[in-house]
Amino acid sequence: MKTLQEKVAEGRERLDAQVREVVNWHFDPDTGTPFWLEYAAKLDFDPRDRIRGYDDLKLLGSFQDEWLRRIPVRKWIPQGFANQPVSVFETGGSTGVPKCRININDFRVDYELFSETLNDETFPKGADWLMVGPTGPRRLRLAIEHLAQHRGGICFMVDLDPRWVNKLIKSGNHKEFMAYRQHVVDQALVRLKAHKTIKCLFTTPKLLEAICEKVDLEALGITGIFCGGTEMNAQFHRFAKEELVPNIDFVPTYGNTLMGLACHKPHVPGDGYTITYYPPLPRAVFELVDPDRPERTVDYGETGRVMLTTLTKEFFVPRFLERDEGERAEPIDRYPWDGVSGLRLFTRFQESVVVGVY
């Protein structure tokens, strides 16, 4: 049996190998991504020669979120995937013009990997799902349906437009906000009551609260809830477990368009409700860094800004400073690499960004 230290070392080796493979792919003139090939042309080195592991990604500098707003989206399609069908997913737009990323098969892989972490008793194979949450240009639209299908189920959908919700909140249009929330919840209730094969639910924290006001999800046969799509703190986690859905397997999840899907450290009764997320290494990695000196990784337990690196052959995002902060979490046996606890909006953005409205 391997020690945690050995597993951490192995994880690091896998990460470095992934970095080499992905850099070789994106910077290869035959398979590479137009954006990265143009970027490399301005460097005085060939990234394929110099970048041999994760630490070497510093040579490329920091990824700028503006690139995902104004660079034509086709410049992000690797030539190696030139004839593949491409989807484009957008971020929420809470920090300005939405960022776009292309996607071919990554979301399927991400959610299939995540599927392995779900409990087959509470998220039964073959059971149907209800997805009540942000759809439209968001990855969740396809990803949850794929997750359901991957597990042998059918996914019923109720769509929500979070940008409209955001507008209603910002303009102080409370009545319309309530009416829209009720409209979404009503649709969910119709499906939950009509289709007894639905056992699994994906929804956001706010919508879960609103649904639980109207019905007892356990009585309707729901056994597993996969909750995400927006910020979630320890207090909400506790509230959900203790009061909203005490007898249902509640799985809080953090995902975003650029990274994929993180898994949380399994909840152990008596161990508090702090949510600790671990990225899907080696496809993505979090580093918690000093906001004023991003080249410095903070210590375990210290608060830092999340720096995300995404490493797939479809999409390469090195050292991107996310809009989130949290505490650096130590590797655990199940996820032997760094995680993040208490994830929340980066303090310096809190004045200007509306999050968690849906």
Next chain:
Amino acid sequence: MKHLPILRAGRPYRSLTRQTLTDIRNGAPVAEVSQANGGLIARDLLGSAARQKTLAALDMATLIDACARAADLFLEAELPLDEASGTTQTRDDFLADQSATTGLPRVLCERNMEKIATALRLMPDILRGLSRGVDLDRVTRDYRREADALGAILPSNSPGVHSLWVPALAMKVPVVLKPGAQEPWTPMRIAQAMISAGFPAEAFGFYPTDHTGAGEILMRCQRALFFGDARTVDAWRGEGRIQIHGPGWSKMVLDGQAVDRRESHMDVLVDAIAANGGRSCVNASAVWVPRDGKALADDLARRLAEIQARPLDDGAAQLAAFANPKLAELLDQRIEAQLAEGGAEDMTAKYRKGPRLVTCDGCTFLLPTLIWCERADHPLAKAEYLFPFAAVCEVPESEMAARLGPTLTLSLVSERRDLIEAMLDCRHIDRINIGAIPTNRVRWDQPHEGNLFELLYKRRAVQREPV
């Protein structure tokens, strides 16, 4: 460290999200305040109707007696703060904590404490004043109750405003309180005093929370009070079920004769502008006169400039410190920018012999500021700030009522019948004082700052078939 729990129908709840309150003088932590998530509040509010029945079961006389007992307990008793940890709070603890986190001098904290106790003691007078003499024993028969719970989004600026929601409990309506971020102390202590005096604990919801939680309270309580700045409350204006307490734009208006006797009115004017640190919405932010405005402004500025920044525990302190020094800096800069537009002069500047923004005992203050404005539509003539600040301007008596605009409290120093009639006919004024009465003077047997009875009850007819 002390902890203030959430009260869920009177039951203490320790949240995993807590906010630390610090002493504004030195940044030392004073207490942790549990923060409620919006869903928790929404879930609790589902049980409002059942909780109202705990109050409904008590007769009015019992509730009024309990209010009188609560007044004494609020003033003097050692009351629970966090029952789970056994923490209690004495009067001294309360005054020290409130002063430290809000910047209100201890002596003003004491005055506000007394004001709240008075409201509890004089509950029969208040109820008569609010209901205009309705027979309280017949209220629930002749009037329809409009809410199972009264929501209240409360401010941090002046503890005295908590006297406004207290009568709801005597009117058999439970409360759902969202305290101001810096000032959870008063609503918690009132709740504990009333519970100790015999009110059912179930009638008290105390939910420190963020804007989402506040939204849940406003959306779900059938009736609510909402205290906030103009930008915050504007989105909720026009909903009859929510009583808005935004800026007061309270005014002192003097006629020509009163201006001629201005020296005799100086104490009233200073009181109206500077009492309670100038933090209340009933503090005057404008003084209107028909003539000799600049001379009056000069006299008034000299008096106001005598008020100095003092340490919070100084018995002679009259000014409140800013819990957020950056806000003081911003206000100071805004006033200077508005002065630079021309048409206005800071009359206090030459008397205070220094900057408006000062520090004392580790706290940031803005010294009293009296502006002379050449026009009543100058931006400074319409401003209201969180310190003793007012603008004097000249307006012809014949135009005063028409140009008044929203005015929470108007004190009209005049015996002229036509002017009094014009003001009584003006739809912009909530409360009118006739005579040399400061705007901040409250008579408990009169409705003030909205009418809670009319918010919570509606007259109805009850017809019964003759026997």
